[in-house]
Amino acid sequence: MSPALQVNAISKRYGATTALQDVSFELKRGQVCGLLGENGAGKSTLVKSISGVVWPDTGEILLNGESYRPRSIVEGNRRGVSTAFQELSLVPTLSVAVNLFLPHPERNGLGLVLTRKLEQRAAEILEEHGVRDIKPSVLVGDLPLGMRQRIEIVRALQRKPSVLLLDEPTAALSDREWLFGLIDKAVAEETSILYISHKLDEIRRLCSRCVILRNGRKVMDSDVESMSNDEIFTNMAGRSVVETFVSRTPAIRVGLAPRLEVRNLKGPGVEDVSFKLAPGECLGVAGLEGHGQSSLFKALVGLSPVTGGTIAVDGIHVAIRSPREALKHGVALVPEERKSEGIFSDLTTMANISMPVIDGVTRFGLVNRAAERRAVGAVTPSVNLSERFLGYGIGALSGGNQQKAILARALISGAKCLLLFDPTRGVDVGAKQNIYAMMAAFVRDGGSLLFCSTELDELVHLCDRCLVMYRNAIAGDLPREELSQDRLLSIASGFRPQPDVGLAAASQKGA
Amino acid sequence: MQNKQTAAIGETAGHEKPVRRQWLRPDARPAALVLLATVALIVSMKLVNSDFGSLNQLTAILITSIFLVVASFGQGLVILTGGIDLSIGVVMGIGGMIIAGMTRGSDDMLVYALPTALVCCAGIGVINGTGVAVAKLPPFIMTLSSGTTFFGIGLALTAGSSQQPVAPALQKFMSGSWLGLPLPVWFLIVFAVLATLVQNGTAGGRKLYAMGSSPGAARVLGLPTTMLTIAVYGASGLCAGIAGILLAGYSSSATLDMGNALLMPTIAAVVIGGARVTGGAGIYLGTLAGALFLSTLSTVITILSLSQGLRSIIQGGIIIGALLLQSSRSAQRH
Structure with a gap:
């Protein structure tokens, strides 16, 4: 029997950058195969090539032994390939129900979409997939990220695909078991799944095989059971990068006014945030996606309005209404969206x-x-x-x-305080080292860094202190000695840390 | 040592292959192409009609191109930032009408009339820019409606056309010559040099490219986007005013709607010259070439005595053709 999906030596270039080079692998029927790799390793490009968003420059893809060159997602869907994308592909201005049936909602004889019927069907489908807290009539744009992710997954599943691509499906998901249950059910129905993640425990839980990409090339393809965690990490190269980075001595200048002092800052997506950032300090900001980190950074440079609280730079109160004013006070943002x-x-x-x-x-x-x-x-x-x-x-x-x-x-x-939002996202290993070195040199020279990263190991190894955000507020403030990935993750997921009463009390007193 | 090692990683991991240097900068290519097309047009006309292409005729083409060359500089700046100025035609008419109305056939008032006209025209531009930058109105709606409004005001204050000729000095300027070259041609050369320097040499020009290329990044970086936008529309109004004054001098009288026929060509000149309609790319040399090409084409159409309808069809077709060429070029890149 031919494999469900066979990828033969596909390559894809964007301008001067090679995203994929000679990548081949097979996906057997009813198999869950993990796809691992650092950010920027080519995982998303591979997913897009298979789902029909981009066309590979060379190589071929076989679907159930037949040639498969999708020219669009819709064609991919028709051939039984369905995808839940990492940067969700839902239309925010349409309802959940309409989104579920895009691009071609069922129509009546007059060619009209019957909303009530559509919502009824949508409710059934959501129920079938164990989603009970989302109403089909709500606009997707009004839903939090986690719910949107669930809808994206349900939409991919309800098409009953023969090949299902899940691109970091748990990034914003609070209940992973829900997804795991759905995956087990789909596998029982002979669906083949390519599961992209960089969370090892998920790969071990779900996948029998895994493929590892690095810098656009396949570096490993083997059974999950036969591989140790260390082997996998070394192949992904992500972890070793930070760990090989020489741990630096703290450069915090004591006795000076804080470079940045934020008190009870409030605004859209920011709830009562207070912290101090000293000259020569690298202060981390951790949190799961969509817990206010982005809003906080925007509020600090005046990109989003501040409704309450104060900001002081070098001990002087300032009003920052635009990035231009922020720069005048020596505060510069390196934004999240590079493009x-x-x-x-x-x-x-x-x-x-x-x-x-x-x-x-x-x-x-x-x-x-x-x-x-x-x-x-x-x-x-x-x-x-x-x-x-x-x-x-x-x-x-x-x-x-x-x-x-x-x-x-x-x-x-010439800014003395840099707000770095995930500066290593989608960046190759070499550049990462350069960025870490630049950050270290910057604080050594007395600069201050507020450093948000989605990669917890970066925060653990680079920061002098780390704030953890949960539901738009600061849920924890960990000194360097207490930093660990597990600790950050548990606070970011909403488990209250035991010894951390001091900060909560202080912020209450301030308010 | 550490540095050397990381450098090596950086080089290999990025898989970057340097693009081969070309003899002509890519953004200058459309300009060269359009200039070639202009020459080809003149040569082919010469083959069909040997009377065509005398030195006098070519200078005449240059002189009539001056309005477009000036006005499309302003349009080009606006388009560079991602906007569009649809009030240019009306502003040209207003500039010409103010000159004609204030001078009434004598040179006495010219020293007051010139600054008045220019300030008024630039003022309309500033209003446009404020609407776009501060009130965040879509540029085409803002400029179209302000154009219509000011046309109405002009119509209420005048009868729509000047009753008396414009100052003789202006008329003399448009027909005089110095060192064997007509004064308007001198003006054109000086203007083109200044415009190129402003758009492609100054820090302000660089910021306009940045704004048009990525408004989001310009905001995050703290570029003075509001001021730049207002300045750009103001400059467009000013250029339209200058073009209107020159046009009034050329035709020795002014009407309120005399600039309307030039609005579309200003956009066409910019687009043909290789500028991206959504902003961020294109050089003034391209716009200049586009303006010269359109003026030549217009003269050719007049000589062939083609109908007004055909003229419009050719003009519209050229814009669409240039846009198609652009989109196919950018599709190739992706």
């Missing part, structure tokens, strides 16, 4: 980096290229960005080099 809020894709790497100081490198009102080059050349070594990239459009660079350029830009602006 839409970080890079200027039409400009050269040089112009991207020099933007904050462009007014200072002019002569007779015109940009002086030599002065610009000197200014940029002064910061690129700090992030180890090769000079030869400076002349190219930044869009042609790999994610890692783009991120290095954005960090170089933050450095060139």
